[in-house]
Amino acid sequence: MSDTDSVFQGQARAARAASRDLAPLTRARKDAALHAMADALAAHEAEVLAANALDVARAADAGTSSALIDRLRLTSERVASMVAGLRSLAALSDPVGEVVRGFSTPTGVRITQVRVPLGVVGIIYEARPNVTADAAGICLKSGNAALLRGSSSALDSNRAVVAALRTGLTDAGITPDAVQLVEGGHEVTREMMRARGLVDVLIPRGGAGLIEAVVTGSSVPVIETGTGNCHLFVDATADFAMAESIMINAKTQRPSVCNALETLLVHADIAAEFLPRALAALAASGVTVHADPSVMVFVPDDHDVQVVPAGPGEFDGEYLSLDLAARVVPDLDSAIEHIRAHTTGHSETIVTRDTRSADRFVASIDAAAVLVNASSRFVDGGEFGFGAEIGISTQKLHARGPMALPEMTTTKYVLVGEGQTRA
């Protein structure tokens, strides 16, 4: 740390030094550290819950919504889940050291491309304190030092969680600077976003506003995650029962997450037959439909449906609730056109029995995931069998879709010769 460093710069330099210790660690050392972090977190549960109670009380005094307080609140079960998450990371294979490819030059220089850690990873996130342990664990397993910039509303919780994790690191003989909490006002977030050279990558986790601010304000490379305005197009040839089941699952199985359905598009040829049953099924599941005029004409008088007229901009946001925008489109091309105009590049689905429609939809839609006859809720690191994920990337560079341990690494080319020179 130089004399003129800010507190954050001192932390970032300590993280860089820690990252150099982490990079060559064997899997056994990292897995032992993850278990030690889990042990320490379990041992300090009382301190963590007490600290969390302070955050929750402060939030309640400030009139925070009950939904936000629920995200902030830790319970014995939630701490146990954080502990289990750290242990499950130890069971995953180590991405570091994987040889991605290898070949030789004509003169016999042997070249291997090997996975190495990114270095120093900054995570900027909102209220959920469980992210603190998840992100720290994923960074440690992938050999990266973590600079955790949590929300001020969760400060006491995050301090207690990080203190426990650092105790675990120390117990495992690893520098606690591998996991650091970044504290301070908004100016520290800005400092983090301009810390090119000190921080290798920033990953924002949270709402669309947070992600937009980080993406547009950072000179540090950013991996954009999470916003999902996911569409389902029910084609003219769709199996209605399948379409209904996928629609209900994608919308209601967990409405608050990024791979939940937000917009329903229905082919005009089947609207009169499909929409009444779809609207009834949605109402039965508690979903309010925000209907374009093209849908309104198909709303039956005699059903118990929950339909309101779509407002301006209705097709652009994420509800993250039991709400669904709906529109009738004249054909597949119009559906593709609508999705292109409104997609956030997360997960887009077609239900169809026509292979040509399926192929054209898949080829035409530019998103992290395109689905045929399956629920968008499958677009998830856990469902993919990745074991852990830091988020779902909706950008095209570096990683797209669920980001697991390999996506938390970069590669290095290693060239070994016996004195070869270039002719």
Place this chain on the structure above:
Amino acid sequence: MSDTDSVFQGQARAARAASRDLAPLTRARKDAALHAMADALAAHEAEVLAANALDVARAADAGTSSALIDRLRLTSERVASMVAGLRSLAALSDPVGEVVRGFSTPTGVRITQVRVPLGVVGIIYEARPNVTADAAGICLKSGNAALLRGSSSALDSNRAVVAALRTGLTDAGITPDAVQLVEGGHEVTREMMRARGLVDVLIPRGGAGLIEAVVTGSSVPVIETGTGNCHLFVDATADFAMAESIMINAKTQRPSVCNALETLLVHADIAAEFLPRALAALAASGVTVHADPSVMVFVPDDHDVQVVPAGPGEFDGEYLSLDLAARVVPDLDSAIEHIRAHTTGHSETIVTRDTRSADRFVASIDAAAVLVNASSRFVDGGEFGFGAEIGISTQKLHARGPMALPEMTTTKYVLVGEGQTRA
């Protein structure tokens, strides 16, 4: 194009539309287009050379250095080389459509991760007009629309080259909007750098100043290429003849490129023996050594050496000329420390006979390429057998090292089910 679009925004929207046509093209269609572009460029050689003569005359009037004028100048051979470059791209396999991996969920949803084009790629580059054809060809083969922002000093040349390439595209039945030249003052470059959503990635190609400006000023994701302050560490156990041969090759085989050697570090134990012969060999190759005081004590009086004292900051820049900074370091750790402080993350080399030194150097140096007993001039897409490269990435995200056709793509997950929903 909307009524309020600027000229650049209109171009970017046309590029997006073109990118949607390019994405599903078969390899055969793209290869035919590359040959048509090559044919058209060859057919318009006279126009291209005449336009280039205008640029060269303007540069000469402005007192431009002869080195810069040489980069700007096109000859019949250089046009032939651009034509051959386009044809050679047709011989390379198509990265688009490659299945990177595939697996199934427990419920039988089939998942494939498939390479798809990035979309709209912006290239911001300096005087060399040959980049115009190279970049257009690489973008086309990888299914991307290209927005080419060349230097104003090469405007007439670039216009002529792009006009020829667009004629070729039209001949091949592909929209000419796939390749567009972006014209205008610096404000257009700034507009391009803020065109998030319109442009998918920006790749700056040129000097360190250009790259720094694009990297720090863009909200569009950037792939940083090219700056190489490359080091060679001659370890205590090095074979002197090998070290000398690698040093001379890396420094002199082509001094103006990013993988050329810029700094020599010599282990103190062998400095008295190795340095006099190294300095003599460098002098014989016309290299001026910028020597740290630690080297000065080993400069022989009786040799014909070219040594000047190193100035402040001598170890930080790229010479890109027959100059070389040199320092004696007490041991391997000091060499690693020096490289960590001064590296641009391109290519770093050790010459040693000690496997432990080699392993520690490889593990400790964080760069796109780390070399043992081979010349850094091998760090090149051509030498790697990649066939074409858009540049050498020195960043950690997305691509690191030589960027070939696969690095010009992203991936998309395609999920195909029979109605599966998430439990």
